[in-house]
Amino acid sequence: MLKMENVSKIYRTDLIETHALRKVDLHIKAGEFVAITGPSGSGKTTFLNITGLLETFEEGNYYLDGQNVQGMSDNQLSDLRNEKIGFIFQSFNLLPDLPLYQNIEIPLRYRGLAQADRKQRVEQALETVGLASRAKHLPTQLSGGQQQRVAIARAIAGEPKFLLADEPTGNLDSLMAQQVMELLEKINQSGTTIIMVTHDDKLARRAHRNIQIFDGQVSDIEYSVTDEVVK
Ligand code: ADP
Numbered sequence: 368m369l370k371m372e373n374v375s376k377i378y379r380t381d382l383i384e385t386h387a388l389r390k391v392d393l394h395i396k397a398g399e400f401v402a403i404t405g406p407s408g409s410g411k412t413t414f415l416n417i418t419g420l421l422e423t424f425e426e427g428n429y430y431l432d433g434q435n436v437q438g439m440s441d442n443q444l445s446d447l448r449n450e451k452i453g454f455i456f457q458s459f460n461l462l463p464d465l466p467l468y469q470n471i472e473i474p475l476r477y478r479g480l481a482q483a484d485r486k487q488r489v490e491q492a493l494e495t496v497g498l499a500s501r502a503k504h505l506p507t508q509l510s511g512g513q514q515q516r517v518a519i520a521r522a523i524a525g526e527p528k529f530l531l532a533d534e535p536t537g538n539l540d541s542l543m544a545q546q547v548m549e550l551l552e553k554i555n556q557s558g559t560t561i562i563m564v565t566h567d568d569k570l571a572r573r574a575h576r577n578i579q580i581f582d583g584q585v586s587d588i589e590y591s592v593t594d595e596v597v598k
């Protein structure tokens with residue numbers, strides 16, 4: 368579960384103040400699949416980065432899985448992030464010179480997981496995304512859609528409660544976007560909460576809930592399915 372109360376974010380440069388988020392109040396339940404939509408510059412990435420503890424905020428409270436993140440040190444934030452959150456980006460962010468296996472394994476090494484545990488998680492994650500036979504391939508030997516599936520494998524190998532996706536299909540053609548969306552739905556059905564920023568209205572409508580951000584404000588919350596569907 369994830370809760371924001373009156374969260375505001377202001378970017379300040381010498382001359383300009385940008386109110387990227389204005390008093391955001393919202394609650395996302397465990398197991399939800401939420402799509403975040405809104406015009407360019409409206410604050411979607413800022414919202415996702417705050418949600419994922421990549422950025423701090425000025426005002427308000429944010430509770431991630433019941434823990435108030437306000438006042439946590441950078442180390443506490445990064446521990447909490449590693450434990451709870453997985454990220455996927457529009458540009459995949461894979462290491463081009465390393466095989467898929469290592470791309471997925473490296474974050475697990477950083478977390479100090481034992482070799483046997485890493486191996487089991489990497490193999491399971493590759494299996495989930497349908498790339499078990501490609502462990503030794505380099506990212507450049509794969510299509511864009513497959514590379515995004517590797518990035519998803521890397522994220523889920525960390526066994527996050529929350530998977531945050533910033534335009535995950537933005538660089539993909541519609542068939543590959545469809546496959547990535549189906550994969551995210553499968554991951555959501557296994558219990559992972561997903562928050563996805565997207566420009567694609569068709570994909571957004573497939574989420575349980577659509578949160579629209581305009582000029583830093585969460586202005587509309589529309590349920591596309593009833594609450595009962597949400598675990
Ligand atoms: P979106 O993801 O909806 O396109 P962003 O969250 O990236 O929107 O940006 C929201 C607003 O904050 C925009 O006006 C953007 O220019 C501004 N902004 C984002 N990041 C920074 C930054 N690091 N420094 C200054 N302004 C920023």
Ligand code: ADP
Nearest residue numbers: 466467468469470472473482485486490502503
């Ligand atoms: P370590 O050196 O971490 O104790 P190993 O000698 O078993 O473990 O593996 C060396 C490296 O080979 C690992 O870091 C991992 O990146 C890679 N590796 C292990 N299993 C596979 C596999 N099935 N496919 C591709 N690479 C693998």
